[in-house]
Amino acid sequence: MxxxxxxxxxxxxxxxxxxxxxxxxxxxxxxxxxxxxxxxxxxxxxxxxxxxxxxxxxxxxxxxxxxxxxxxxxxxxxxxxxxxxxxxxxxxxxRAVLPQSAALSFPFTVAEVVRMGRAPWAGTPAQDEDEPTVTAAMAATEVARFSERPFSDLSGGERARVALARVLAQRAxxxxxxxxxxxxxxxxxxxxxxxxxxxxxxxxxxxxxxxxxxxxxxxxxxxxxxxxxxxxxxxxxxxxxxxGLLSRIYRQPVEVVEHPRTGRPLVIPVRDR
Incomplete structure (x- = not known):
């Protein structure tokens, strides 16, 4: 125990x-x-x-x-x-890390994968927060509706969101x-x-x-x-x-303009048409 x-x-x-x-x-x-x-x-x-x-x-x-x-x-x-x-x-x-790709050898369900994020807290008082934390992470990433599906059956985008939910559940x-x-x-x-x-x-x-x-x-x-x-x-x-910096680094001419509503920079490739 x-x-x-x-x-x-x-x-x-x-x-x-x-x-x-x-x-x-x-x-x-x-x-x-x-x-x-x-x-x-x-x-x-x-x-x-x-x-x-x-x-x-x-x-x-x-x-x-x-x-x-x-x-x-x-x-x-x-x-x-x-x-x-x-x-x-x-x-x-x-610290919690989300790699570029996630692969699992066993047919874990989505909920089980997200629950893996709680492993660092096993045996600590924070273990009491496991279920609400997992539920909140799945809701935030919009994966709760297929929580009982095998991870291996998901599309690439669905897997990416489940992997992010696992990271969020870690609460680092x-x-x-x-x-x-x-x-x-x-x-x-x-x-x-x-x-x-x-x-x-x-x-x-x-x-x-x-x-x-x-x-x-x-x-x-x-x-x-x-x-x-x-x-x-x-x-x-x-x-x-x-x-100038981005054009040189990416080896692709770009122009940078100001977003008309937010004022944030928009990077636009220079194209012939």
Whole structure:
């Protein structure tokens, strides 16, 4: 029988407090520096978008921030301590990770997959919150209506939302999301980014890898533009989404205009027609 342990929910960080950071971060894969000298901080209460072309190092940087990849240089800190100083159970209480794709070998139902997000809290007083937390996560991601279906029977977009529900159920104060909108239709892309904003408003630090610069502009407080494993620019989208920079990095001419209603930048490819 599981007995309750003395582990407690990590204190929710104060808004604006640095919750995760990288200093001089280097990650090598296959002998190549995929992330090379990155300095980055993310505060509680903000959404940071990692953007850039394919192969820029976005997913590798996200995995390093999660302490899921060994670091070849520099340091990652989470909740005030070097990431490697946390044990695996302690780390699971502080950060939740959504990978690009989710695959399961056994025929778990949707509800069972979402409930996996509560595993770090087993045997703690927070275990009492499992069912309402799972229910709320499924409602937020609009997967409750097929909660008893096997995960393997779902479409790609449905699986993506179930995987996000699992991350939300974990209730960690740092969310690291790798392309959470890639398989989603327009409605659910907006839904996912609204959830990101809601979690930030509740005090979480959110880091999200995005290819859609329009979504990054509309929902992120800051964006870090990666190119060749380095950060080419970071700051509010209105400052860093500059036509010359983006045209050079993406090797595609773009123009940047102001949204007529929100004032946020819109990045438009330059086309012949």
């Amino acid at each position: 599981l007995t309750r342990t003395s582990r407690r929910t990590p204190a929710r960080p104060e808004p604006g407090r640095e919750y995760v950071s990288a200093r001089g971060l280097v990650v090598r894969l296959g002998g190549r520096a995929v992330v090379d000298g990155v300095d980055l901080t993310v505060a509680a209460g903000e959404v940071l978008a990692l953007v850039g072309p394919n192969g820029a190092g976005k997913s590798t940087l996200l995995a390093a921030l999660a302490a899921d990849l060994p670091v070849g240089g520099g340091e990652v800190r989470i909740d005030g301590r070097p990431a490697n100083d946390w044990s695996a159970p302690e780390l699971a209480l502080r 104060p740092l969310l690291l999301l790798d392309e959470p909108t890639a398989a989603l239709d327009l409605r659910h892309q907006e839904l996912v980014l609204r959830i990101c904003r809601e979690r930030a408003a509740a005090g979480d630090a959110v880091v999200v890898v995005l290819h859609d610069l329009g979504l990054a502009s509309a929902y992120a407080d800051r964006a870090a533009v990666l190119h060749g494993g380095r950060i080419a620019a970071q700051g509010p989208p209105a400052e860093v989404f500059e036509a």
